Amino acid sequence: xxxxxxxxxxxxxxxxxxxxxxxxxxxxxxxxxxxxxxxxxxxxxxxxxxxxxxxxxxxxxxxxxxxxxxxxxxxxxxxxxxxxxxxxxxxxxxxxxxxxxxxxxxxxxxxxxxxxxxxxxxxxxxx
Amino acid sequence: xxxxxxxxxxxxxxxxxxxxxxxxxxxxxxxxxxxxxxxxxxxxxxxxxxxxxxxxxxxxxxxxxxxxxxxxxxxxxxxxxxxxxxxxxxxxxxxxxxxxxxxxxxxxxxxxxxxxxxxxxxxxxxxxxxxxxxxxxxxxxxxxxxxxxxxxxxxxxxxxxxxxxxxxxxxxxxxxxxxxxxxxxxxxxxxxxxxxxxxxxxxxxxxxxxxxxxxxxxxxxxxxxxxxxxxxxxxxxxxxxxxxxxxxxxxxxxxxxxxxxxxxxxxxxxxxxxxxxxxxxxxxxxxxxxxx
Numbered sequence: 001x002x003x004x005x006x007x008x009x010x011x012x013x014x015x016x017x018x019x020x021x022x023x024x025x026x027x028x029x030x031x032x033x034x035x036x037x038x039x040x041x042x043x044x045x046x047x048x049x050x051x052x053x054x055x056x057x058x059x060x061x062x063x064x065x066x067x068x069x070x071x072x073x074x075x076x077x078x079x080x081x082x083x084x085x086x087x088x089x090x091x092x093x094x095x096x097x098x099x100x101x102x103x104x105x106x107x108x109x110x111x112x113x114x115x116x117x118x119x120x121x122x123x124x125x126x127x
Numbered sequence: 128x129x130x131x132x133x134x135x136x137x138x139x140x141x142x143x144x145x146x147x148x149x150x151x152x153x154x155x156x157x158x159x160x161x162x163x164x165x166x167x168x169x170x171x172x173x174x175x176x177x178x179x180x181x182x183x184x185x186x187x188x189x190x191x192x193x194x195x196x197x198x199x200x201x202x203x204x205x206x207x208x209x210x211x212x213x214x215x216x217x218x219x220x221x222x223x224x225x226x227x228x229x230x231x232x233x234x235x236x237x238x239x240x241x242x243x244x245x246x247x248x249x250x251x252x253x254x255x256x257x258x259x260x261x262x263x264x265x266x267x268x269x270x271x272x273x274x275x276x277x278x279x280x281x282x283x284x285x286x287x288x289x290x291x292x293x294x295x296x297x298x299x300x301x302x303x304x305x306x307x308x309x310x311x312x313x314x315x316x317x318x319x320x321x322x323x324x325x326x327x328x329x330x331x332x333x334x335x336x337x338x339x340x341x342x343x344x345x346x347x348x349x350x351x352x353x354x355x356x357x358x359x360x361x362x363x364x365x366x367x368x369x370x371x372x373x374x375x376x377x378x379x380x381x382x383x384x385x386x387x388x389x390x391x392x393x394x395x396x397x398x399x400x401x402x403x404x405x406x407x408x409x410x411x412x413x414x415x416x417x418x419x
Binding site for chain 2: 077
């Protein structure tokens with residue numbers, strides 16, 4: 001196949017040797033073990049403390065942190081985003097975090113407000 | 128993966144111009160298909176985030192009467208008792224494992240090992256199928272509900288549940304829990320109140336007996352819980368299902384030897400990105416639906 005000069009082909013850039021592959025496979029198995037352990041820890045925490053009111057807040061934030069930890073490993077290692085150029089990582093992640101960060105902030109703070117006055121509002125309208 | 132740039136590929140574009148934005152080269156050093164897959168995934172991530180944020184909104188609004196997932200998802204195949212969340216944990220493990228087999232298929236593709244790619248792709252497809260099947264099983268139990276059911280009160284919205292001890296799972300006879308959301312309190316969440324005796328009998332006589340969950344009513348409490356559950360896990364399950372289908376198509380292309388002829392297995396990498404994304408979404412659904 002002749003190379004076309006109007007298309008720039010990067011598909012071959014990711015080819016690698018046997019040794020490099022071995023190193024990568026090791027990393028994948030390590031991440032699998034790590035993610036499984038984190039999931040087991042999460043479920044165990046839920047089983048032990050989910051009905052304990054005093055642990056509620058701690059549990060909530062530790063679940064969110066552990067989830068972001070898992071998500072980071074999936075995107076950076078499994079999806080190879082960590083191997084892409086920094087500028088591309090920014091293109092993918094920055095719009096997401098800016099827009100969704102705002103959405104989460106505005107929706108959850110509104111929800112708490114609406115929830116706080118829900119009984120009074122429903123009472124007023126006779127719902 | 129840097130440091131293994133193919134000599135032929137590198138020489139065709141890297142010395143074109145010194146300025147990465149000056150044309151003649153991709154500033155991101157990434158192929159068109161892969162970049163577009165990333166952009167699609169970002170847009171899909173927006174959709175899922177929107178759904179999960181909407182769920183978060185309603186959950187915070189009805190914080191005091193939202194059902195505990197640990198009370199709802201207690202089934203485990205071939206076991207009669209209650210094990211909270213064990214089956215979902217298993218499903219999560221299956222999906223993460225299938226993500227690993229996918230990434231191993233991609234890695235084998237980078238070494239042009241056709242046999243290896245085939246092997247790992249088959250395992251990925253099997254893992255995905257197990258996950259979709261498990262989800263169907265989970266829906267079945269959620270739709271059918273518990274043996275004793277619950278009572279939908281006159282207003283057609285409020286659900287009166289049996290009082291069940293969360294630790295022993297023993298049902299207290301003729302004692303019920305009703306959400307208190309009409310007392311006009313401004314600052315205090317009101318939660319549930321216990322109803323028993325004559326009062327319960329009167330309420331029960333005017334109520335409809337319901338079992339399980341649909342989009343309209345939900346044995347486990349507020350119907351919104353069921354609505355969001357069906358919609359979000361359904362949307363995710365549909366992604367897994369289409370992922371399995373696309374994986375199967377790419378697998379046939381691998382077997383047929385298409386990518387040996389093209390000279391690279393980038394197609395496997397692209398479907399891999401989609402597959403990992405499905406796993407990524409599940410990690411969030413698992414946390415917000417089942418754990419919290």
